Amino acid sequence: MTGAHGPLPRVVVSRRGLARLNAGHVWVYRSDLVSSDGTPAGALVEVLEERGRSLGTALYSSASQIAVRMIAPTLVSDLSAFIRARIAAALAYRERVVRDSDACRLVFSEADSLPGLIADRYNDVIAVQLLTQAMDAEPARNAILSSLQESLRPEAIVERVDARVRELEQLPARESGLLAGEKRETVITMNGVRFHYRALAGQKTGAFLDQRENYAAAAAVARGEALDAFCYQGGFALHLAERCSQVTGIDSSRPALEIAEENARLNSREIEWLEGNAFDVLKDYAAAGRQYDTIVLDPPPFAKTRQALATALRGYKELNLRALKMLRPGGVLVTCSCSYHVGEADFIATVAEAAQDAHRGVRLMERRSQAKDHPTLPGVPETNYLKCLLLHVNN
Numbered sequence: 001m002t003g004a005h006g007p008l009p010r011v012v013v014s015r016r017g018l019a020r021l022n023a024g025h026v027w028v029y030r031s032d033l034v035s036s037d038g039t040p041a042g043a044l045v046e047v048l049e050e051r052g053r054s055l056g057t058a059l060y061s062s063a064s065q066i067a068v069r070m071i072a073p074t075l076v077s078d079l080s081a082f083i084r085a086r087i088a089a090a091l092a093y094r095e096r097v098v099r100d101s102d103a104c105r106l107v108f109s110e111a112d113s114l115p116g117l118i119a120d121r122y123n124d125v126i127a128v129q130l131l132t133q134a135m136d137a138e139p140a141r142n143a144i145l146s147s148l149q150e151s152l153r154p155e156a157i158v159e160r161v162d163a164r165v166r167e168l169e170q171l172p173a174r175e176s177g178l179l180a181g182e183k184r185e186t187v188i189t190m191n192g193v194r195f196h197y198r199a200l201a202g203q204k205t206g207a208f209l210d211q212r213e214n215y216a217a218a219a220a221v222a223r224g225e226a227l228d229a230f231c232y233q234g235g236f237a238l239h240l241a242e243r244c245s246q247v248t249g250i251d252s253s254r255p256a257l258e259i260a261e262e263n264a265r266l267n268s269r270e271i272e273w274l275e276g277n278a279f280d281v282l283k284d285y286a287a288a289g290r291q292y293d294t295i296v297l298d299p300p301p302f303a304k305t306r307q308a309l310a311t312a313l314r315g316y317k318e319l320n321l322r323a324l325k326m327l328r329p330g331g332v333l334v335t336c337s338c339s340y341h342v343g344e345a346d347f348i349a350t351v352a353e354a355a356q357d358a359h360r361g362v363r364l365m366e367r368r369s370q371a372k373d374h375p376t377l378p379g380v381p382e383t384n385y386l387k388c389l390l391l392h393v394n395n
Contacts, residue, residue, distance in 0.1 A: 008046045008077075011036040011060065011068060018049050021070065024379020026110055028058070028068035036060070036067065041170070042133030044079045059115060059134035063170035069115035069132070079134070080143040086114050087147040097372035100216075103188035103197070104373040105209050106148075111375045111383045117144060120205040122197045123186045124155040127205035128179070131165045145179060156181030158199040160206070176200055187266070191216040193238050194266045196259060208235055210370035211298070211336070214388045215239040217368060218334045221390055224293025227285075229278040229323070234260035234271065236296045236334070241269040244294060248272040250281050282322040295323045296334040303339040312342055313350050320354035324362070324393065333362070333391040340385040347387045361394035 013021070017032030034050060041062040047055040047070065057076040058068045076082050090112040098104045106126070107119040116132025126148055130136045135144070148157060157180040166174060177200070178184070184199045190212050197206055219239040224246075228237040231249030233256050241247045241264075249271055251257050257273045264271045274281065278299070297319055303312035320335055327333060337347050344367065355362045369376065370386040377383045 008057075009039045009043050009060070010046045010048055011039060011058070012048045012050060013055070013068070015050065017068075018055070021047075021055060024377070026070040026115070026377070026380055027066045028070075030065050030067040033067055042137045044076065044134070046075065059132060061133050061169060063133065064168060069110065071113050071115065080139050083114065083117075083140060083143040084147045086112060087119075087144070088151065090114070090119075091151055093375070094373050100192065101188075101190045101212055103190055103195075103207065103209055104212070104371070106152075106373075108374050108383070110380055111377050118205065119144070119148060120209060121152070121154075122199070122206060123188045125181075125183055125186050125197065125199050126152065126154045126157045127160050127199060128157060129160050129162060129205065131162060131169070133169050133171065136166075136169070136171050149180060154181065155186070156183040156199065158184070160200075160204075190235075191219075191239060193242075195233065195235075195238075195263050196266065198259075202233065202256070202259075208232065210338075210374045210386050211235055211388070212373075213371040214334075214336070214368050217366065217388075217390060218294075218296060218332075219243050221332050221365065221392075222294040222334075223332070224328070225291075226294035226296070227292045227326075228296045228298075229282060229319075230297065230299045231260060231273075232256050232298075234263045234273075236298060237271050238263055238267055238269060240294060240296070241267070241271055246272075248274060250274045250276055250278045252277050279319065279322075282319065282326070286322045286325050290326055291328050292326055292331065293328055294332045294334070295327055296336075297323055298334075298336040301339040302337070303341040306341050309341050309346075312339055313346060316342070316347065316350045317354045317357075320351050321358050324355055324358040324360045327360070327393045329393060329395050331393045332365075333389075333393065335389050335391065337387045338385055340382055342387070344387050348389065351389060351391070355391075363392040363394060364389060365392050366390040 012035040014032045017028040043060045045060045056073040058070045090107045102123045116135035118129040120127045161176045222240045222243045226240045226244040226247045228249045237249040302315045368388040
């Protein structure tokens, strides 16, 4: 196989690695490589099975335990041209699935056959994350930037750096900053609700776009007095405020709450913001007999590793138990987990146990996942990480 600058390096995968690829996954771990001698960091490589049959093209990392990330079952000779084509396809897909928003995920790494590239649109600003050696290399960077600029004509493109990932990929330290243009702030709209966006502030690339469709689903069933725990910059709370008589948002981050208050003013909403640890506040409120008609639980990931699963499930049970005790009959619980290691079945079972312990009957009205602009690959369970349950409390 020949690339734009000569023959591509070849890597050979073991039978276990082959079985994983045949099952639809796109990763090969370093322990499943039979041969990769001399393969440059971030190289475009041809992947072979032990008998010599070509399995397609991948990106290689010399540092990560995920050594090979497949990008095509065919032979790719020019990575820059491939990136341009895949970005065009990713944008066309978002045109089909994104509604009522000028903010969405444009490129979702493996789910768009561009492993290590995240690109999010925030109105006229685009935020990117380059998370692998291949995507961080200058040719790939240039292809990514030129494709996004030519296709969308943004006012600015900003790079949000994940220092931990760069360290794992053995990439040089880099600061978040502007890659093109000068605009650092804008206003975005999701489901008719407006939000301030600051390109170099906040978590992830600045907002939680994966919950966009869940915000609207929660608002559709919400009523009465509402409590949004772990509210961050007010995503759920601001949507609930359209339907509920009173909304309180709790978060431990004062900067996040300050932006939430700005967002409330932007939408002419009256919301009470409370700085505090949501676990402690819910415990105190439950002990005091506080009651609500709608409660949203959207905590940060409790299980960042498989070893943390048991502890995470205990945390989810405690959190949901407290919330269920505080809901009036006929109330609604919107409960979320963004921990990939917590599967949907385990999450539902944990919430069911909490309901039993709280002596509450619940109906599962809807089970939801991340928004459609964060697509899931059937063979890659890591792309399906967000669980969102809408429950009705019977008694």
